[in-house]
Amino acid sequence: MITVSKPLECNRHIQDLKKVSQQADRQLSWVVFADDDPVMLRQLREALKKESAAIIPTPQYLWSGGEDTLKDAVLWSIEELPMTSLVLVGNSAAAVSVSEPMLSGQITAGEGENEILASVRVAERKRCLAAEHFSQQVQAMINVPEISGSLMTGSLALHCLFYRAESGVFAFYDPRDGSFRSLIG
Numbered sequence: 355m356i357t358v359s360k361p362l363e364c365n366r367h368i369q370d371l372k373k374v375s376q377q378a379d380r381q382l383s384w385v386v387f388a389d390d391d392p393v394m395l396r397q398l399r400e401a402l403k404k405e406s407a408a409i410i411p412t413p414q415y416l417w418s419g420g421e422d423t424l425k426d427a428v429l430w431s432i433e434e435l436p437m438t439s440l441v442l443v444g445n446s447a448a449a450v451s452v453s454e455p456m457l458s459g460q461i462t463a464g465e466g467e468n469e470i471l472a473s474v475r476v477a478e479r480k481r482c483l484a485a486e487h488f489s490q491q492v493q494a495m496i497n498v499p500e501i502s503g504s505l506m507t508g509s510l511a512l513h514c515l516f517y518r519a520e521s522g523v524f525a526f527y528d529p530r531d532g533s534f535r536s537l538i539g
Contacts, residue, residue: 367427374408375435382408385431388443389414389422397522397524398443405412407446414448417491430539432504439511442487442495444527446481447519481520485534492529 367387374415375382384407386472388398410427411431417424490512496502504510516534525534 365423365426368430370410380406381436382406384439385437386441387412389445389448391445414444439466441513443515445517448484
């Protein structure tokens with residue numbers, strides 16, 4: 355038996371999963387938790403239209419923190435649904451807490467520095483922080499004993515994607531080595 359941190363009826367993600375699984379015309383084999391970017395979600399729906407998949411939009415900034423609602427929804431899915439694949443989809447445009455003066459707008463382009471180049475540097479730094487945060491969130495999910503156990507036995511496959519909002523391209527994230535590889539096409 356898997357233990358969740360909050361009552362099931364309080365977890366919106368579990369309620370969404372129940373609703374989708376009841377409405378599905380066949381058993382769900384894919385459960386996708388993705389940041390709530392509408393363009394990205396449209397692309398995911400198109401890519402998975404022939405699969406038996408539940409796509410649950412979940413703002414990425416809510417994935418971690420004290421409430422554990424995403425972790426609880428994943429645990430519920432493992433126990434209650436016949437799903438074989440879990441997909442986590444992060445987003446380069448997801449909100450990441452910013453404490454660096456350069457990223458919070460407290461520092462502007464210096465004397466002799468081009469504003470466009472300064473903006474590019476800030477955008478790249480934000481993208482790197484978002485990717486780093488996503489990898490930390492994935493690792494935290496993998497470290498949950500019930501999830502890692504399902505992965506080890508092969509009863510669950512984990513797929514991690516990172517959407518680069520600035521280009522509209524998905525990257526595959528490999529949690530074993532922390533690498534990102536662009537998926538073109």
